[in-house]
Amino acid sequence: MAEHNGKVVINKLEKTYLDGKGKPAFTAVKGIDLIIEDGEFMVLVGPSGCGKSTTLRMVAGLEDISEGTISIGDTVVNKLEPKDRGIAMVFQNYALYPHLSVFTNMAFSLQLSKVPKAEIKKRVDIAAEILGLSDMLERKPKALSGGQRQRVAVGRAIVRNPKVFLFDEPLSNLDAKMRVQMRTEISNLHERLGTTILYVTHDQVEAMTMGDRICVMNAGEIMQVADPLTLYKHPENMFVASFIGSPPMNLIHGKLKLDNDQAYFIENEGDTHPLGTIKLKGPSAQKAKEIGSRPVVLGIRPEHLYERSQHENEAEFTAPVSLAEPMGAETLLHMDMANHRLIGRIQNDRLFKRREEVTLYLHLDKCSFFDPTTEQVL
Amino acid sequence: MNSGSKRLTRKLLAHAFLILFIMMIMTPFLTVIASSFSRGNFAPSKLIPTEISLNHWKYVLGIPYDEVVNVTTGETRTLKADVVPIRWFWNSIKISIIASGGILLLSGTCAYAFARMKFAFKNQTMTGLLILQMFPMVLALVAFYTILEFIGQFAPRMGLNTHAGLTLIYLGGVSIYIWMIKGYFETISTSIEESARIDGASPFQAFILILLPMSAPIFAVVFILSFISYMSEYPVASVVLQTGDQWTLAVGANSFLYEQQKLWGRFSALAVLSGIPITVLFIICQRFLVSGLTAGGVKE
Numbered sequence: 001m002a003e004h005n006g007k008v009v010i011n012k013l014e015k016t017y018l019d020g021k022g023k024p025a026f027t028a029v030k031g032i033d034l035i036i037e038d039g040e041f042m043v044l045v046g047p048s049g050c051g052k053s054t055t056l057r058m059v060a061g062l063e064d065i066s067e068g069t070i071s072i073g074d075t076v077v078n079k080l081e082p083k084d085r086g087i088a089m090v091f092q093n094y095a096l097y098p099h100l101s102v103f104t105n106m107a108f109s110l111q112l113s114k115v116p117k118a119e120i121k122k123r124v125d126i127a128a129e130i131l132g133l134s135d136m137l138e139r140k141p142k143a144l145s146g147g148q149r150q151r152v153a154v155g156r157a158i159v160r161n162p163k164v165f166l167f168d169e170p171l172s173n174l175d176a177k178m179r180v181q182m183r184t185e186i187s188n189l190h191e192r193l194g195t196t197i198l199y200v201t202h203d204q205v206e207a208m209t210m211g212d213r214i215c216v217m218n219a220g221e222i223m224q225v226a227d228p229l230t231l232y233k234h235p236e237n238m239f240v241a242s243f244i245g246s247p248p249m250n251l252i253h254g255k256l257k258l259d260n261d262q263a264y265f266i267e268n269e270g271d272t273h274p275l276g277t278i279k280l281k282g283p284s285a286q287k288a289k290e291i292g293s294r295p296v297v298l299g300i301r302p303e304h305l306y307e308r309s310q311h312e313n314e315a316e317f318t319a320p321v322s323l324a325e326p327m328g329a330e331t332l333l334h335m336d337m338a339n340h341r342l343i344g345r346i347q348n349d350r351l352f353k354r355r356e357e358v359t360l361y362l363h364l365d366k367c368s369f370f371d372p373t374t375e376q377v378l
Numbered sequence: 379m380n381s382g383s384k385r386l387t388r389k390l391l392a393h394a395f396l397i398l399f400i401m402m403i404m405t406p407f408l409t410v411i412a413s414s415f416s417r418g419n420f421a422p423s424k425l426i427p428t429e430i431s432l433n434h435w436k437y438v439l440g441i442p443y444d445e446v447v448n449v450t451t452g453e454t455r456t457l458k459a460d461v462v463p464i465r466w467f468w469n470s471i472k473i474s475i476i477a478s479g480g481i482l483l484l485s486g487t488c489a490y491a492f493a494r495m496k497f498a499f500k501n502q503t504m505t506g507l508l509i510l511q512m513f514p515m516v517l518a519l520v521a522f523y524t525i526l527e528f529i530g531q532f533a534p535r536m537g538l539n540t541h542a543g544l545t546l547i548y549l550g551g552v553s554i555y556i557w558m559i560k561g562y563f564e565t566i567s568t569s570i571e572e573s574a575r576i577d578g579a580s581p582f583q584a585f586i587l588i589l590l591p592m593s594a595p596i597f598a599v600v601f602i603l604s605f606i607s608y609m610s611e612y613p614v615a616s617v618v619l620q621t622g623d624q625w626t627l628a629v630g631a632n633s634f635l636y637e638q639q640k641l642w643g644r645f646s647a648l649a650v651l652s653g654i655p656i657t658v659l660f661i662i663c664q665r666f667l668v669s670g671l672t673a674g675g676v677k678e
């Protein structure tokens with residue numbers, strides 16, 4: 001199966017939905033550029049309604065393209081029928097043919113393209129074997145569990161031997177346990193087949209665990225494309241910073257001040273402002289000097305707050321706990337700050353009480369700074 | 379007064395009520411059957427006729443039989459209808475099947491367009507159909523008459539007093555069925571057809587191979603409903619069909635009810651006859667009327 005060229009190039013892609021009278025009503029995808037390499041597992045992630053499905057459906061050929069081009073394996077596919085694009089798609093609601101057996105569900109595309117019976121049987125059997133469906137080929141979809149149905153849908157995609165697999169939130173209808181299991185299965189499948197996958201989800205955990213690279217979308221635009229770790233460590237804007245990670249990155253509004261070769265971050269005034277003014281040290285001070293004195297948003301991940309001092313470049317502050325969520329190995333501490341809530345993920349072996357004053361250490365080396373108006377990283 | 383005897387009383391009461399109810403439903407039905415087997419053309423007074431006679435059935439089925447004309451002399455004459463009533467039965471079945479088949483074809487395809495396609499004035503057309511269909515067909519009787527007369531000038535086989543002409547008019551009753559089938563199509567997720575499209579099915583193949591089999595129950599219902607309504611339709615048929623050999627069952631049966639003499643016996647025999655195809659149809663269609671045909675395809 002080494003011959004497939006499943007490189008997908010999306011160029012200035014735009015989608016404007018028309019209303020009943022044929023007038024432009026809503027632009028769901030606003031000119032996005034994205035290159036998915038052959039064999040890559042690309043995840044499209046973003047909040048509901050941001051245009052992920054629309055993008056995927058344009059790649060599939062189920063939705064007309066308003067502007068721009070999509071090419072698959074060096075062929076522009078804008079005008080091609082879905083079946084001629086070398087894609088296979090797995091829908092969120094499985095979309096199985098309820099009146100046909102599992103075997104026929106999987107064989108349908110091959111039967112339509114008049115593949116010889118023996119060949120059909122061979123290919124369906126292989127797919128069923130991979131997915132553990134061999135014993136169920138004669139059943140109707142309604143006699144299957146949710147996970148098995150989704151496997152049939154995946155099997156139906158596999159037998160077509162596509163250049164690109166398209167998944168639209170395939171796991172969101174499954175229960176939590178099944179979801180974790182299917183997640184691994186789809187990852188294994190990718191490993192085994194080596195085919196390009198474009199995978200849509202709104203679940204950032206799914207995105208982080210499955211994708212080679214992740215494309216974060218918001219309101220019809222791409223916010224960042226990167227591998228999971230880069231996305232996590234170096235978000236390019238405040239949207240990605242707050243979307244990826246659970247709990248999300250803390251974003252603290254304030255300003256930078258340079259004074260006598262020293263750099264300070266001053267939190268915006270509010271009812272309480274425990275951070276107040278912190279002195280930046282090490283790389284963060286260096287960064288602040290590059291940025292200069294100006295309003296910024298300081299970003300810090302919850303796990304970079306500590307109860308005990310353990311790094312050289314730290315800022316110490318004291319704040320009352322407004323909510324403590326013991327998770328076992330760690331505790332999520334919520335602290336109300338000036339205009340927001342600060343969350344710390346604290347490794348600990350004690351219980352925190354509400355309104356208890358705790359002293360925490362903020363690891364300055366892990367800070368990011370964002371422009372409060374453009375929301376881009378500085 | 380233990381709870382056991384209480385339950386028994388309740389059970390007895392419930393059964394008594396049900397039996398009474400069934401009797402209420404069955405009595406008219408049995409009366410008609412009885413009437414068709416009794417001697418003389420009277421409205422029957424007993425559920426089991428005192429004297430069984432097959433004369434009405436012989437008349438209806440076109441088997442010659444002897445009828446006493448003069449009771450005192452015992453004089454008889456051999457009787458056979460000019461137009462054998464069984465002919466009306468076949469006429470009715472032919473028209474009902476063809477018209478219902480046509481209705482399926484028209485309403486199925488129209489409903490698909492309304493449920494799945496985008497085109498100008500879609501909603502207006504739908505509402506228009508619904509409003510038009512609220513007027514009874516009878517109101518347009520004059521129009522039907524004129525139209526068929528007009529068509530008859532060019533194609534006599536589709537004009538007045540022809541089965542083709544009547545079928546044509548019957549096909550006009552399609553709009554309610556369009557609404558019914560459209561409603562059913564809309565319960566079927568479009569992603570199933572999109573799957574089929576990705577799998578390489580043309581829109582026509584997706585319709586025939588995927589949507590239609592999933593919609594078998596609604597098509598069975600539509601076929602049965604339209605078949606029944608055309609089997610018993612009187613006003614339009616009575617105006618369009620003018621000669622006895624063209625009549626349908628309803629028109630023919632009505633011809634037994636003269637002002638001065640109502641031939642209830644023959645009428646009843648015809649009525650029983652008309653129940654047969656409907657029963658047969660129900661038995662055939664029963665296997666399509668299964669629920670859950672669309673279950674398991676999608677998860678909402």
Ligand SMILES: Nc1ncnc2c1ncn2[C@@H]1O[C@H](COP(=O)(O)OP(=O)(O)O)[C@@H](O)[C@H]1O
Binds near residue numbers: 018026046052
């Ligand atoms: N057929 C349509 N007509 C008009 N607007 C649509 C249509 N389909 C989707 N939209 C809108 O486009 C936006 C993106 O939708 P979608 O791509 O489905 O989002 P998601 O990222 O949740 O998959 C949404 O705001 C949705 O309301």
Ligand SMILES: [Mg+2]
Binds near residue numbers: 049052
């Ligand atoms: Mg979606």
